[in-house]
Amino acid sequence: MDDPDGYFGEQVAARYDDDSSERFRPETVNRTADVLADLAGGGRALEFAVGTGRIALPLAARGVEVHGIELSRAMLARLHAKPGADKVRTTVGDMTTTRVDGPFLLVYLVFNTITNLTTQDAQVACFENAAAHLSPGGRFVIEVGVPELRKLPPGQTMIPWHTGETSYCYDVLDAGTQSMIGHYITVDGERSEHKTIPFRYVWPSELDLMARLAGLRLVHRWSDWTREPFTHESTGHVSVWRKPA
Missing domain, CATH: 3.40.50.150 (Vaccinia Virus protein VP39)
Incomplete structure (x- = not known):
């Protein structure tokens, strides 16, 4: 950054x-x-x-x-x-x-x-x-x-945790490294923004x-x-x- x-x-x-x-x-x-x-x-x-x-x-x-x-x-x-x-x-x-x-x-x-x-x-x-x-x-x-690994079926790495009219959020997890990438999407009319933040669970x-x-x-x-x-x-x-x- x-x-x-x-x-x-x-x-x-x-x-x-x-x-x-x-x-x-x-x-x-x-x-x-x-x-x-x-x-x-x-x-x-x-x-x-x-x-x-x-x-x-x-x-x-x-x-x-x-x-x-x-x-x-x-x-x-x-x-x-x-x-x-x-x-x-x-x-x-x-x-x-x-x-x-x-x-x-x-x-x-x-x-x-x-x-x-x-x-x-x-x-x-x-x-x-x-x-x-x-x-x-x-x-x-x-x-x-x-x-929240219990929510993941075999082969899936993404967990959605927020959906709204103008915003969506989901996490992508890697159980091998305990890394987690948060994805944050906002929509404003015809424009959208996608931001990511790394974490370690x-x-x-x-x-x-x-x-x-x-x-x-x-x-x-x-x-x-x-x-x-x-x-x-x-x-x-x-x-x-x-x-x-």
Whole structure:
């Protein structure tokens, strides 16, 4: 990518908060912020890939001191323009290597963003960076979907997941490499746009091993922010690992 903001430059940032999916609804955002505030336990929090502040701002409004790391300057510009942005400190950088002054009782990474790291080494480095920022007893939280390979019959690699009057989205998966290419098609009259974004899907058990390599141990795994149990039928999970005291 030539854009220094990667796949989340001005074009994406300008409409990022217009998303009407369940994760962006006020009740989901508030529930997410409530759980994270509880896990922060009165301490400081660090969000990897803070984006436009969808979660950081309501978390800060709950009295938590929040710092965010974000690679996209376009996304940060949206955050800084919002009410309450002065309560969230931000740093431009990569969540696998960028360090900020800590320590923190909570580091968190939401909305499938761990899959934006397209190699296993990068995902391992993300865990290591989280652990380096945590104080003893601190927690690292990830929200991510479960790979939908059960939907694939033999010979098929494509999973459609959104169809609308003017937009279509589907993923193409490679089970051999765990690579996933998201395809996003929008239609405006006689014009259409086709954009792709690469991901690396990751299994819960693989994340647990990455956590162990970073010195963290699993303490919770829920199906979502309601803290319902994670089961065989769960389409995603919120996992919490703890740094030993």
